Amino acid sequence: MNSNNSVFGQTLAQLHSKFIIVQVLVVIFICVNLLLIVTFFKNECFYTTARYILFAVTLLSDSFLFLVSDLLFIFAVFRVTMWVSLCSVICISVLLYLIVTPVTLTAMTLERYVAICMPLRHAELCSTRNTLHVILVIHGLSSVPYAVFLFTFFASASLDFYHQYRICSVEILIVYKWQDHIRSAVFQFYFLIMCLIIMLCYFKIMKVARTASEDDKISSKGLRTVALHAFQLLLCLIQFWYPLVTSTLTHIDFYSFEHVRFFSYIVFNLSPRCLSPLIYGLRDEMFFTALKKYLSCGLCDRK
Structure with missing residues (x-):
């Protein structure tokens, strides 16, 4: 009896520590x-420039994703159940914005490609009007995988299933x-594309940048900016490994599954989105x- 109580106490302590870690990370991120x-909206030059508009889209989508996913995490910790029909709507919105950021960052890569490799057409192709159209295209492309996923779910689940109460997660x-x-x-298909x-754009960007730097047209600072942008995109693409990792963990025992799943969530989902902005x-x-x-x-106003 004492051993069972000690195991339960250890499990509860680990659960509380995981809960605290996630909440601290989410609060910092938000x-x-x-x-x-706020900085973006306080400067007119930012919301009239394509790359900053797209950057704001990633900030808004990531913030929404973390608020909703954190809410689901809290529900899971405290074993709060909800209708499967309501859960399916929440999960689809989470899944949609899980992919919006990488697609947006890919669009930002194309914008940098146009700016460096096609500078004379940059103002025309990357105007504010065209950028707003690109945002619609981004959401359209991001919704395609989950339209397919949602269709397979509706085709597989019975009507009674939607009225059941479950702990909400994508796995249901x-x-x-x-x-x-x-x-x-x-x-995997989206990850590959x-x-x-990104590889094609950055090979061309780096080629142009190196050629220009030989004539002192582009400084080494510009090359570092390109490299940092590529690293940011890489971090956000890492999140695509999260569902692949979790799907392979279902064959191991539940206790180990929870630990590895939590680690995967921190490494593949939270970390890239925290480091990217x-x-x-x-x-x-x-x-x-x-x-x-x-x-x-x-600070001056406070003083």
Whole structure:
């Protein structure tokens, strides 16, 4: 009896520590994002420039994703159940914005390609009007995989299933194994396509940058900016491995599954989205200058 109580106490302590770790990370992430979003809207030059508009889209989508996914995490910790029909709507919105950020970052890569390799057409192709159209295209492309996933769910689940009460998670939408295989295949396909686009664009960008730097037209600082942008995209593409990792863990015992799943969530989902805005927002010279100005004004106002 005592051994059972001690095991239960250890499990409860581990659960509380995981809960605290996730909440601290989410609060830090949301605070950083809110600061970057406020800085974006306080400077007109940002919301009339294509790459900053797309950056704001990633901030908003990531913030929404973390708020909703954290809410689901809290429900799971405290064993709160809800209708499967309501859960399916929440999960689809989470899955949609899980892919919006990488697709947006791929669009930002194409914008950098146009800016460096086609500078004379950059103003025309990357106008504010065209950028808004691109945002619609991004959401359309992001919804395609989950339209397929949702169709397979509706085709597989019975009507009674929607009225059941379950702890909400994406896994409840997977009624049969073949649905999980379809999800993994779609993620891998998107991962491959975006990797190819990023590689092709950056090979061309680096080639142009190196050629120009020989004539002192582009400084080494510009090359570092390109490298940092590529690293940011890589971090956000890592999240595509999260569902692939979790889908392979269902064959091990539940206790180990929970530990590895939590680790995968931190490494593949939380970390890339926390580091991405820091790398792009705080390392971008123009944005960082505006951020410092906004913070200094705020401190002066307090004094």
